[in-house]
Amino acid sequence: MGVKVYERILQLFEAEGINTIFGIPDPNFVHMFHRAEERGWTVVAPHHEESAGFMAEAVSRMTGKAAVCIGTLGPGVANLAGAMMCAKVENSPVIFLGGQRARITEQRVRRGRIQFVKQAELFEPSVKYNASIEYADQTDEVIREALRKALGGTPGPVYIEYPSHIIQEELDVPEPVAPSAYRLVNQTAGPDKIAEAVAAIKAAKQPILLVGHGVHTARAGESVKELADLIAAPAIQTSGGTSFIKGLEDRTFPYGFSAASIDAVVKSDLVVAIGTELGEPVHYGRGRHWVANEANRTWILIEQDPQAIGVNRSIDVPLVGDLRAVVPQLVEALKDSPRTATPELAAWIKQDADQLAELAETAPTGRALVHPARLIVEATKAFPPDGIMVRDGGAITIFGWTYSQAKPHDVIWNQNFGHLGTGLPYAVGAGVADGGRRPLMLITGDSSFQFHIAELETAARLNLPLVVVVSVDYAWGLEVGVYKRTFGQGSLETGVHWSKETRFDKIAEGFGCYGEYVEREEDIAPAIKRAYASGKTAVIHVPVDPKANSEEMPNYDEFRTWYAEGTQ
Incomplete structure (x- = not known):
């Protein structure tokens, strides 16, 4: 019997050790998702396709392999764009599959076509390889070329269009070959x-x-x-x-x-x-x-x-x-x-240990609102030694570089592109890759957390052992600092503040998660321990000192040397 195109694509990915897929299926992908689950794949449907891309990227980081996500034709594929760009800059081999209408629709000279735009040309600059499976018997060569390009040289994302006219076609093909049969693997130096x-x-x-x-x-x-x-x-x-x-x-x-x-x-x-x-x-x-x-x-x-x-x-x-x-x-x-x-x-070992201990001792304490440095110290002291650490946000990440007391074996954050909002999807993807065995901690700023906050439901649905510690200053903290450095103290800070009525712990409870509101620094670590003990995905809401958050970032002058335009 022949093999349907959608199943052949799964077979080719399986030959690379890939068995997880992220995305929101439409008629182009329901067959693939249904068959993937039957074949034992992990199939995860988040609430936004950009999240799907970030989740796939996290799986790639945790496995050392390429990862796969899909986007519904038109708006779903449009939502992948940010994740594509991020994967390009982060050198992450993510395979983006985009649904599309049959080519007969594209070639007609008509207006008013539903859920249609010429997609491939929009993504050309954001990927290493951009192709379409125009004919069923191209399936093997296109998928293999995508994997070759994604994993060869500097790794990066690829985009494959998957038009509806080829989905149900059948192929008479042999079993997939090993990756070494069609691409260079384990290349040694001379x-x-x-x-x-x-x-x-x-x-x-x-x-x-x-x-x-x-x-x-x-x-x-x-x-x-x-x-x-x-x-x-x-x-x-x-x-x-x-x-x-x-x-x-x-x-x-x-x-x-x-x-x-x-x-x-x-x-x-x-x-x-x-x-x-x-x-x-x-x-x-x-x-x-x-x-x-x-x-x-x-x-x-x-x-x-x-x-x-x-x-x-x-x-x-x-x-x-x-x-x-x-x-x-x-x-x-x-x-x-x-x-x-x-x-x-x-x-050097002693010097570094002494510096870390001194930072824990000298992180500002006893303020009316928790100092961000103290939040990092207390939260990372409570980090499980076998856990996976995820970072997101601006100011709180800079505090984390200096004050973290944890030494995790896996840290995931958006270090090159600086894309905010990746933290929660990254945490979900890392948890999926790990099979939900190891505890996860996401330390994030409030602004970045809100980008993809709906994925709390995804984490809860997957029963991931994730604790999210949210540093809350009710503002875009880095940008507040930019206003102050640019225009001086007391200047108008336009577009960087928002409502202080927001309660992330309550939002978490609404998604079926565990939530706590913590105002005192000494309560941060106990709250984290209770959160892990709850057996649920959890959110700890910690209001921090906004002045300290925008004005007292440690090593900020060192950080700014990364942007020394034209001087290096």
């Missing part, structure tokens, strides 16, 4: 370059690892930990690499926000950069903290996309390949000659 890298590592006196977002989205922490042990180096996090690799928690320092990270960078004579674009948040690896000792520093970069080599800075030893394959190559080559740690490493 032995000559591995030898150069090993020689540079052995010659170094103060090596560091620069660990980026890609290490975590590739799920490569275990091999990177082995490499860090062999070269006895600290791990310096980029802004995106804010997860802590298991076993490296004590010697992982956030770039620029930790005194130990700055000292380690300045003194380094070798950098092994893994899973990072060397972008603005690390000053391209050549500005600010990197200027000192630049002449004596060797750079090794592991990069899958050869076109990225040498763009942001010169690289001495480029290792072109999949970091999941290249890092094990280095581990194998170094395993018989491990380095001995320099005395500075122990000193």
